[in-house]
Amino acid sequence: MKKLTREFYNRDSVIVARELLGKVLVHEVEGQKVAAKIVEAEAYMGIEDRAAHSYGGKRTPRVEVMYGDPGFSYIFIIYGMHYCFNIVTREKGTPQAVLLRAAEPLQGIEQMAQTRYKKPYGQLTKSQRKGLTNGPGKLCKALSINKNFNGMDLCGDELYIEEGEPQEFNIITTTRVGIDYAGEAREYPWRFYIEGNEYVSVK
DNA sequence: CCAGCGATCGAT
DNA sequence: TCGATCGCTGGG
Numbered sequence A: 001m002k003k004l005t006r007e008f009y010n011r012d013s014v015i016v017a018r019e020l021l022g023k024v025l026v027h028e029v030e031g032q033k034v035a036a037k038i039v040e041a042e043a044y045m046g047i048e049d050r051a052a053h054s055y056g057g058k059r060t061p062r063v064e065v066m067y068g069d070p071g072f073s074y075i076f077i078i079y080g081m082h083y084c085f086n087i088v089t090r091e092k093g094t095p096q097a098v099l100l101r102a103a104e105p106l107q108g109i110e111q112m113a114q115t116r117y118k119k120p121y122g123q124l125t126k127s128q129r130k131g132l133t134n135g136p137g138k139l140c141k142a143l144s145i146n147k148n149f150n151g152m153d154l155c156g157d158e159l160y161i162e163e164g165e166p167q168e169f170n171i172i173t174t175t176r177v178g179i180d181y182a183g184e185a186r187e188y189p190w191r192f193y194i195e196g197n198e199y200v201s202v203k
Numbered sequence B: 001c002c003a004g005c006g007a008t009c010g011a012t
Numbered sequence C: 001t002c003g004a005t006c007g008c009t010g011g012g
Helices: A013-020 A109-117 A126-130 A136-142 A180-187
Strands: A024-029 A032-044 A073-078 A082-089 A096-107 A159-162 A171-174 A191-194
Touching (some): A013 A032, A013 A191, A032 A109, A032 A136, A082 A136, A096 A109, A096 A136, A109 A136
Antiparallel strands (some): A024 A032, A171 A191
């Protein structure tokens, strides 16, 4: 299966966010593949985007990786306890990113169930099954992605995104979640998800 | 040095 | 609907 290239990520976040739908996020843990199909993503457009961490050119140690090359991970902690996984887009110096908000488990599902709930998949309730990866913090937990993966090259062999199977789906475009502080930017249609997919976080 | 806050989650 | 929980940030 083909891995996404640096060039794929070297475009505006709104384009990359849309095109990431249906692609497969892979984390190879000790030779074991844990993989999930991306079903929801949001674009953060950088300097001009009040909702972005790099808004107004803000440049701090946390945000630094956003100013680097495309195709690297930007991971931050939210609400003191959850991780959010982002992918840096556009060329060096243009601090944009795409936030992965939800995914559908494909491979290593037992691993995910164990990591999230300390139980075999078979013992999970229906709601727990859906809850494996239907949110930004949840998908990080399920794929064992934490702060140690900040600044990692997604064109490498440990954490990456691959093409996935060809498929048909409709894309829903809406406003982003949890950015009420962002003024006018809260109205921007920069959230994308696969219509009808049960792993989407908020319909 | 330190207080306030947040791109969330899970239980109620 | 609400409490948990803590790294990052900016101001002093």
